[in-house]
Amino acid sequence: xxxxxxxxxxxxxxxxxxxxxxxxxxxxxxxxxxxxxxxxxxxxxxxxxxxxxxxxxxxxxxxxxxxxxxxxxxxxxxxxxxxxxxxxxxxxxxxxxxxxxxxxxxxxxxxxxxxxxxxxxxxxxxxxxxxxxxxxxxxxxxxxxxxxxxxxxxxxxxx
Numbered sequence: 001x002x003x004x005x006x007x008x009x010x011x012x013x014x015x016x017x018x019x020x021x022x023x024x025x026x027x028x029x030x031x032x033x034x035x036x037x038x039x040x041x042x043x044x045x046x047x048x049x050x051x052x053x054x055x056x057x058x059x060x061x062x063x064x065x066x067x068x069x070x071x072x073x074x075x076x077x078x079x080x081x082x083x084x085x086x087x088x089x090x091x092x093x094x095x096x097x098x099x100x101x102x103x104x105x106x107x108x109x110x111x112x113x114x115x116x117x118x119x120x121x122x123x124x125x126x127x128x129x130x131x132x133x134x135x136x137x138x139x140x141x142x143x144x145x146x147x148x149x150x151x152x153x154x155x156x157x158x159x
Contacts, residue, residue, distance in 0.1 A: 003092050003100075004083045015155050016084040018142040020077055021124035032069055036062040082139040084152045089129050091137050101138070105156050107131040113145045127152075 004014065039062075043055050079095040089108070091101045108131040115125035125145040129137040142148060 002081060003098060004081050004085075004090055007090075008085065009087065012085045012087045014083055014085050016082075016148055016151055018082045018139060018148060020080065020141045021122070021143040023118075023122055023124055024077065024141045025073060028069060028073060029066075032062070032066055036066075082142055084148075084155065086155060089137050089139075089152070091139060101135065103129050103131050103134055103137045107133050108156060111149050111153065113149055115145065 004017075008014070039058065040055065043058065075095050076093075079093065079098075081090065081092040083090045083092075086105070088102050088104045093099055108129050110130045112128040112130065113125055114128060119125040124141055124143055127139040127142060127145050127149055129139075139145075139148070
């Protein structure tokens with residue numbers, strides 16, 4: 001059972017629950033794979049195209065790094081929750097230790113969409129909920145932030 005479901009109060013229901021957009025996985029993997037390929041190609045060119053024990057050691061180290069990175073991203077993905085209920089918005093992160101940012105719906109003064117050019121093209125962005133009585137709550141790298149904002153605003157202004 002998720003942290004959010006365990007902390008729901010009487011009469012509170014989940015309206016929107018979002019996980020990370022697929023681009024969350026893409027950039028960290030590119031940052032690992034591209035240098036790996038550059039280094040391997042450079043060593044192979046310098047070494048005359050021969051797979052020496054040195055080259056194999058580097059390949060094994062990068063493969064291990066790749067597996068560790070996938071594991072870390074997976075843990076971050078499953079341990080992060082972006083939820084809007086009929087009473088509050090909640091951003092929870094953490095696997096063993098958890099940190100939450102919450103803002104009650106009646107305290108929300110504005111909802112900002114933060115999207116880069118690539119975010120606009122690929123359909124992801126951040127939603128920042130600002131309001132009285134606390135720090136802003138940010139839903140990071142969520143898919144289709146405009147539709148999520150509309151859904152949350154219609155729920156907030158409905159009550």
